[in-house]
Amino acid sequence: MQKIRIKNRTEIEKMKRSGQAAAKVLHTIANAIQPGVTTYELEMVSRKAIAELNATSSFLGYEIPDHPPYPATICVSVNDIVIHGIPDVKEVLKEGDIIGVDTAVNIDGYHGDNAYTFPVGKTTPDAQKLLEVTKESLYAAISEAKPGNRMGDVSYQLQNVAEEAGFSVLQNFSGHGIGRHLHEEPQVPTNGKPGRGVRLRPGMVLAIEAMVNAGQSSVDILDDGWRVTTSDGSLSALFEHTVAILSDGPEILTGSPIWENQ
Ligand code: MF3
Ligand code: CO
Secondary structure, three states, rough: OOOOOOOOOHHHHHHHHHHHHHHHHHHHHHHHHHOEHHHHHHHHHHHHHHHHHHOEEEOOOOOOOOOOOOOOOOOEEEOOOOEEOOOOOOEEEEOEEEEEEEEEEOOOOOHHHHHHHEOOOOHHHHHHHHOOOHHHHHHHHHHHOOOOOOOHHHHHHHHHHHHHHEEEEOOOOOOEOOOOOEEEEEEEEOOOOOOOEEOOOOOOEEEEEEEEOOOOEEEEEOHHHHHHEEEOOOOOEEEEEEEEEEEEEEEEEEOOOHHHOO
16 A cells, blocks of 8 residues: 655645645636536637646546546536546536536646536426535544544545435545646545544645535446446535645645635
């Protein structure tokens, strides 16, 4: 197992810059989401925003084991797509859809990673509830990301808030440490038990990902090698922040105005 890379103050300042850049890209994409827009058009908006920030995409060309290189700067996960949806000229957003947008950028050698699930126009009360609960589970998890706690305290919140609402979390996908690499140790599972797992220390930076299915937790990977869908066709939502663990508690590095409404 690789070891956990603790970041010093200077590195955390740099990660705040990449986190803020990632947040700006997500905010810019949010403003472009409306019925009739294709997910490929959102990819174009993202590329322009990343270039204007003098950043580079952490996703484009990224390789994870057993996957082809990722072909875009964003993951767009519409309705029953859980994660890793690839932008497509033929995928047109329609009123009532929900779309998870995940994007990460590199500035000055450090990565910032975030995701948010948006309603397209007006959506159903059920979908709205899924969005609210998933976002709430992320904030509950973040509040446990403090020195002295363990990873299980964070993971438990992701699982418990979702399950209390009658939803389910993924079994085999996790958030992750982040820094000079997009994916570092430790993993941040979406399920766990309080008091178990890695002890959290100041200087750890985590990309905490809340991934919640409205129905069952079972998922399938489609034959492009990337897209993950719910097996039962139910909706799925994704919210992610990059969070630094400081001696006095968690600091969200990817905050932006999109998180304040809804
Ligand atoms: N935020 C997701 C993750 O950290 C998105 C990965 S897309 C990839 O796993 F291209 F980087 F793989
Ligand atoms: Co991530």
